[in-house]
Amino acid sequence: MELLLVEDNSRISEFVLKGLEESGFSVVLADNGVKARDLINSRQWDLILLDIMLPGIDGIELLQYIRYKKIHTPVLVVSALGEPGDKIKALDYGADGYLTKPFLLKELIAHINALTRRANLQYDAASEILECGDLKINIDKHRVERGGVEIKLTIQEFKLLKMLMENKNKVLSRTQLLDSVWGLNYDTNTNVVDVYISYLRHKIDTGSDSMIKTIKGRGYMIESDES
Numbered sequence: 001m002e003l004l005l006v007e008d009n010s011r012i013s014e015f016v017l018k019g020l021e022e023s024g025f026s027v028v029l030a031d032n033g034v035k036a037r038d039l040i041n042s043r044q045w046d047l048i049l050l051d052i053m054l055p056g057i058d059g060i061e062l063l064q065y066i067r068y069k070k071i072h073t074p075v076l077v078v079s080a081l082g083e084p085g086d087k088i089k090a091l092d093y094g095a096d097g098y099l100t101k102p103f104l105l106k107e108l109i110a111h112i113n114a115l116t117r118r119a120n121l122q123y124d125a126a127s128e129i130l131e132c133g134d135l136k137i138n139i140d141k142h143r144v145e146r147g148g149v150e151i152k153l154t155i156q157e158f159k160l161l162k163m164l165m166e167n168k169n170k171v172l173s174r175t176q177l178l179d180s181v182w183g184l185n186y187d188t189n190t191n192v193v194d195v196y197i198s199y200l201r202h203k204i205d206t207g208s209d210s211m212i213k214t215i216k217g218r219g220y221m222i223e224s225d226e227s
Contacts, residue, residue, distance in 0.1 A: 001046045001116065003027045006036040006062070007078070008054050012101070016049070019105040025112075033057025040066060045073050047116055049108075052079040052090065060093055067094035067155055070142060074115040078108070088192065091182055094155040118180075130165040132224045135204060135211065137162055144204075151203050156181060160196050161204070164212065164222040173219040193220075 003020065007013040008031045020027045030036035033056040040048070040062075048066070052059035063075060074096040079086065082100040090098055097115050099108060130137040135146045142158060144151045153161065159181045164172065174193045182192065197220055201210050213221050 001025055002044075003047050003049060003112070004030060004036065004039055004045045005049045006030045006033070006054065006059070007049070007051045008032055009051075015105075016108070020109070023105075023109055033059070033062055036062060037065060040071065040073075041069075047112060048073055048075045049112075050075055050077050050095070052077060052081055052086070060089065063090065063093040063095060074118075076111055076115055078103070084190070092154055092156050130162065132165050132168050132211065132222055135165075137165055146204055146206065153200075153203065157196060157200055157203070160193075161200055161222075164220065168222055168224050171215045171218050171221045177220065 001024075003025050005013060005016055005020075005027050007016065007029065010031075013029055013031065017027050017029060028039065030039050033054040035056075036050075036054070037057060039045075050059045050062060054062075057065075059077065059079070063077075066073070066075065075094065076097045076099060077090045077095045078099045078101065079090070080101040087098045096118075097111050099111050128138065128140055130139065134148075135144075137144050137158075139162065144153055144158065144161065160177065163177060163180050177193050178190075181196075197212055197214075201212055205211060211222055213223050215221055
């Protein structure tokens with residue numbers, strides 16, 4: 001497995017490189033944002049470990065760049081910034097997981113394994129096009145349209161809608177959605193799922209009746225007219 005580590009703190013990068021290589025991973029280090037951008041452009045990676053506070057180009061800018069270029073490599077942010085707002089910002093810009101420093105090596109490896117496992121499962125299971133009535137998602141192109149009209153979604157909105165459509169006519173709990181879209185160990189007391197469901201409804205619904213149903217006490221479900 002080929003990992004790109006983007007970290008400017010030499011003490012941390014030495015610890016991570018040594019630990020991951022001893023655990024069987026192949027890791028390349030970029031100690032600034034510009035070098036990381038060049039390495040991201042030059043080859044494919046199985047996963048990117050990304051610090052936020054970097055010289056040259058910071059981690060949030062790199063996240064935006066990665067997703068703008070339609071590079072779907074899983075990105076695990078590893079940062080000393082541990083406030084909920086920092087995590088939400090990174091996830092909104094396309095991170096697949098967030099680990100706060102300091103951390104145990106075993107914890108880092110668990111996150112890496114979980115993200116790569118999830119990415120492989122999604123790749124194997126996902127069809128190129130998901131449909132629910134006149135709502136369509138093109139997974140490869142990250143394009144959403146309803147009735148032939150394109151709908152612009154953020155990365156997190158896209159992930160949430162994709163999860164719902166992959167489980168069409170099935171109820172998904174808030175915990176299931178939180179884990180799949182925002183990653184492991186996210187604060188279970190947050191209302192982020194409800195907020196993003198509201199965002200999606202505002203963007204995809206064309207009438208008074210929402211495609212995304214609230215199932216009281218259980219969670220959410222996207223309902224097909226064909227069911």
